[in-house]
Amino acid sequence: MLLRPLLRAALLLLISSLLVFLAAAALPGDAVEVRSGGRASAEQLAALRAEAGLDRPVLVRWADWLTGLLTGDLGRSLVTGREVADLVTGRLWVSSALVLGSLLVVVPLTAVLAWAGARGPAALRSIVSAGSTAVAALPQVVVAVVLVAIFSVALDLVPPVSLLPAQAPWTRPDLLFLPVLTLALPTAAYTAALLRGALEDATGLPHVKDARVRGLPRRTILARYLVPAVAPTAVRSFAVVTGSLIAGTTLVESVFGMAGLGELLVTSVGSRDAPVVQAVAMLVALAVVLGLWLADVVAVLTDPRGSHA
DSSP states (O other): OOHHHHHHHHHHHHHHHHHHHHHHHTSSSOHHHHHHTTOSOHHHHHHHHHHHTTTSOHHHHHHHHHHHHHTTOOOBOTTTOOBHHHHHHHHHHHHHHHHHHHHHHHHHHHHHHHHHHHHSOHHHHHHHHHHHHHHHHSOHHHHHHHHIIIIIIISOOSOSSOOOOSSOGGGOHHHHHHHHHHHHHHHHHHHHHHHHHHHHHHHTSHHHHHHHHTTOOHHHHIIIIIHHHHHHHHHHHHHHHHHHHHHHHHHHHHHHTOOSHHHHHHHHHHTTOHHHHHHHHHHHHHHHHHHHHHHHHHHHHHOTTGGGO
């Protein structure tokens, strides 16, 4: 029963690796051309591309890159010559602190909003629904500006720029406050809308209605019937959310001056440093696929129909 989710996750990762590689390879120009600054002749560019292996067929390069991924070798930067793994791990602490801090806000806030929107009084449901839709639709830049205006300018509680220490960013929660909220608030609003629908559907299931008729306590109904019914959707949603949070660090890190994976991705795209772009993008894909695999496992363990999905 659990073999199918594992095979599905492996196939998704394989497809993701191909799409990531092709997207990076499709960027206009390449690192050799950018590095030369237009001063190299066509013959010199061809020699440099051959030296970097960029003259080989795309699928051959993808196979080599995939083999390196499986052995832990992410290659070298085409711009700096440094190991890609070193570049990624050097930025990982900042982005990890930002994503984990956001999840600590997103998970409980999503649960409260979803429950209030699905099971609260009619007036509260309308307010939560309208508010969640409005906040989820706001661009991150707008959220960042509003939060800076409130907490940095009006209240003077936290600094507007977050120059975090690279190795121990969690030691400065005041600097994480604004970036975390900028990521978390729209994400929680969006996820709450997804889970609210799933919760409403679960409360209408026949066995849930029967449990109510039999007079079972609300806690029992919640733990025994509602949570198992909603769990696969919740895990699947948070898997996608985690990936979007990692991707969302690109803008947030740029806005707040943070040296994390998002900022590394932006600079690498600008310099056409394909190995670095591929490594960061694959990290996002890995987070999403692992979460989706976990959701499949939860579906199998909690839903007798999960093995037939």
